[in-house]
Amino acid sequence: xxxxxxxxxxxxxxxxxxxxxxxxxxxxxxxxxxxxxxxxxxxxxxxxxxxxxxxxxxxxxxxxxxxxxxxxxxxxxxxxxxxxxxxxxxxxxxxxxxxxxxxxxxxxxxxxxxxxxxxxxxxxxxxxxxxxxxxxxxxxxxxxxxxxxxxxxxxxxxxxxxxxxxxxxxxxxxxxxxxxxxxxxxxxxxxxxxxxxxxxxxxxxxxxxxxxxxxxxxxxxxxxxxxxxxxxxxxxxxxxxxxxxxx
Amino acid sequence: xxxxxxxxxxxxxxxxxxxxxxxxxxxxxxxxxxxxxxxxxxxxxxxxxxxxxxxxxxxxxxxxxxxxxxxxxxxxxxxxxxxxxxxxxxxxxxxxxxxxxxxxxxxxxxxxxxxxxxxxxxxxxxxxxxxxxxxxxxxxxxxxxxxxxxxxxxxxxxxxxxxxxxxxxxxxxxxxxxxxxxxxxxxxxxxxxxxxxxxxxxxxxxxxxxxxxxxxxxxxxxxxxxxxxxxxxxxxxxxxxxxxxxxxxxxxxxxxxxxxxxxxxxxxxxxxxxxxxxxxxxxxxxxxxxxxxxxxxxxxxxxxxxxxxxxxxxxxxxxxxxxxxxxxxxxxxxxxxxxxxxxxxxxxxxxxxxxxxxxxxxxxxxxxxxxxxxxxxxxxxxx
Numbered sequence: 001x002x003x004x005x006x007x008x009x010x011x012x013x014x015x016x017x018x019x020x021x022x023x024x025x026x027x028x029x030x031x032x033x034x035x036x037x038x039x040x041x042x043x044x045x046x047x048x049x050x051x052x053x054x055x056x057x058x059x060x061x062x063x064x065x066x067x068x069x070x071x072x073x074x075x076x077x078x079x080x081x082x083x084x085x086x087x088x089x090x091x092x093x094x095x096x097x098x099x100x101x102x103x104x105x106x107x108x109x110x111x112x113x114x115x116x117x118x119x120x121x122x123x124x125x126x127x128x129x130x131x132x133x134x135x136x137x138x139x140x141x142x143x144x145x146x147x148x149x150x151x152x153x154x155x156x157x158x159x160x161x162x163x164x165x166x167x168x169x170x171x172x173x174x175x176x177x178x179x180x181x182x183x184x185x186x187x188x189x190x191x192x193x194x195x196x197x198x199x200x201x202x203x204x205x206x207x208x209x210x211x212x213x214x215x216x217x218x219x220x221x222x223x224x225x226x227x228x229x230x231x232x233x234x235x236x237x238x239x240x241x242x243x244x245x246x247x
Numbered sequence: 248x249x250x251x252x253x254x255x256x257x258x259x260x261x262x263x264x265x266x267x268x269x270x271x272x273x274x275x276x277x278x279x280x281x282x283x284x285x286x287x288x289x290x291x292x293x294x295x296x297x298x299x300x301x302x303x304x305x306x307x308x309x310x311x312x313x314x315x316x317x318x319x320x321x322x323x324x325x326x327x328x329x330x331x332x333x334x335x336x337x338x339x340x341x342x343x344x345x346x347x348x349x350x351x352x353x354x355x356x357x358x359x360x361x362x363x364x365x366x367x368x369x370x371x372x373x374x375x376x377x378x379x380x381x382x383x384x385x386x387x388x389x390x391x392x393x394x395x396x397x398x399x400x401x402x403x404x405x406x407x408x409x410x411x412x413x414x415x416x417x418x419x420x421x422x423x424x425x426x427x428x429x430x431x432x433x434x435x436x437x438x439x440x441x442x443x444x445x446x447x448x449x450x451x452x453x454x455x456x457x458x459x460x461x462x463x464x465x466x467x468x469x470x471x472x473x474x475x476x477x478x479x480x481x482x483x484x485x486x487x488x489x490x491x492x493x494x495x496x497x498x499x500x501x502x503x504x505x506x507x508x509x510x511x512x513x514x515x516x517x518x519x520x521x522x523x524x525x526x527x528x529x530x531x532x533x534x535x536x537x538x539x540x541x542x543x544x545x546x547x548x549x550x551x552x553x554x555x556x557x558x559x560x561x562x563x564x565x566x567x568x569x570x571x572x573x574x575x576x577x578x579x580x581x582x583x584x585x586x587x588x589x590x591x592x593x594x595x596x597x598x599x600x601x602x603x604x605x606x607x608x609x610x611x612x613x614x615x616x617x618x619x620x621x622x623x624x625x626x627x628x629x630x
Contacts, residue, residue, distance in 0.1 A: 087486075096367060098387075100360065103423075107350050110426045123427035124490050124616065127343060129388050133617025136484040142501060144482035145619060146388035146395050149367040157384050161399060164406050186360045 010064025316346030338383025389615030394564030452557020481505025524551020
């Protein structure tokens with residue numbers, strides 16, 4: 001039996017963003033916060049300003065998770081005290097919404113009634129996987145990265161794939177999470193979409209300087225994941241359980 | 248982790264289907280490429296006069312009746328080609344923008360968005376049609392989406408989580424994507440000329456492919472003759488730029504090296520290389536760099552099919568995996584349409600004519616926005 005260690009959790013939700021504190025709400029009742037560079041990076045980081053909101057949401061949660069795992073900080077003063085992430089790190093993100101808001105903004109630029117030119121800057125972000133590339137560039141990560149889209153995503157399919165990558169030795173570390181923008185008002189049925197982003201740092205081996213939220217295990221009979229003997233049904237559930245235990 | 252031990256299961260391809268501008272099936276595509284023919288023509292689906300190019304490779308008579316997206320007509324045609332799909336199959340779709348053409352019909356901000364705009368609608372639709380036990384999921388990693396879908400499907404079998412995985416990949420030509428690639432200046436004013444000195448950019452295409460993957464156990468149970476074996480794969484990120492490839496091709500090279508390591512072979516064991524070959528200046532230069540680094544003796548033949556069927560985005564990898572099955576079966580790699588004046592270091596590797604190749608391994612790769620790269624090595628099955 002092999003355990004997977006959870007060594008970092010970062011998030012942006014309706015009522016809070018960051019790491020270490022209790023996640024308060026992923027429920028779609030309120031709008032997501034605006035995200036400034038200063039909320040995420042202590043020093044200027046130019047690419048952040050050009051990103052669309054969906055990318056900012058995902059990249060921010062990843063940055064918070066990496067900071068929580070004591071792997072990286074954008075504060076240069078802190079760098080010497082921190083370990084850098086393995087380059088061979090995969091990023092697997094689940095999303096129901098993708099970058100629909102950006103799609104709609106781009107679509108408006110090609111609408112002849114608006115008398116505008118198609119925006120190449122916006123078009124580049126109409127691929128929901130672009131924020132994974134932004135995070136790979138930020139940390140120099142060369143592992144695989146992709147988005148899983150399911151109608152009612154819980155993030156568990158992505159978690160299974162991230163665990164497989166670690167168990168098979170394909171990657172040394174995995175970032176696994178959910179990223180959904182706040183588009184519930186645009187949909188007839190949206191109760192299942194939880195706006196916000198949460199990412200976990202998963203590692204095969206315990207690392208001394210890392211957070212230790214505990215271990216994940218799976219059961220071949222029911223194909224479920226367990227966190228400290230509790231069955232988990234979504235990555236939101238996992239985040240809540242991990243942070244509750246930490247407190 | 249209990250139940251997730253790496254197993255040494257072999258992964259077989261038992262069905263390979265494709266729909267492209269060169270025809271409604273895989274044979275039409277392969278035969279068309281051997282002629283060589285082109286599926287690229289002037290776009291009549293929407294107005295292109297503000298764009299760099301009027302050209303694309305469209306699937307014949309694709310329909311969007313009754314307010315449906317073109318993607319669902321493409322899905323229906325693909326499903327019609329499949330047979331005997333096990334109910335317990337895991338479905339993985341791969342599409343970058345799915346029913347994005349429906350967004351063009353979205354008139355104002357107070358109107359609700361059709362769920363068919365989302366890529367997640369594709370697996371639900373196909374799963375319902377095939378009456379599968381699981382609803383499946385879509386993988387998006389830009390132009391390497393379906394290459395990664397095939398790799399992840401093979402991984403599910405290798406890890407013992409599934410006995411049959413169905414990969415369905417597709418993307419359509421829409422005004423949305425067409426205007427976007429034009430705005431990015433990535434499009435060629437004339438039909439794409441991969442690896443040609445005078446290439447100007449890519450030509451968009453639309454299409455679909457289905458790949459059925461099976462474990463040895465399921466192949467034996469059903470007494471099937473597999474078409475080929477998914478031998479290995481590698482996926483890596485450039486970590487360099489969002490919309491441009493790393494000039495030195497470091498991510499692509501790493502992906503191919505990882506695939507070779509997994510297969511326990513050397514690059515020199517590979518007989519043929521189906522490249523991404525979009526026809527953009529930097530993509531093709533990058534791939535030539537990687538070929539120089541990994542195949543220094545030039546003892547390999549290579550091609551790109553995008554001069555004939557355009558760049559089919561999220562469907563490209565799946566279509567090319569399907570085509571690799573035909574190439575292995577016939578030990579013949581179709582030529583590269585549009586390749587007339589070779590880019591430096593591409594001569595004697597690429598050709599406008601069909602090329603025979605040796606050995607039992609064929610490599611296919613795709614790269615995309617976000618720095619993603621994926622490589623798959625397919626092995627011949629000796630019957």
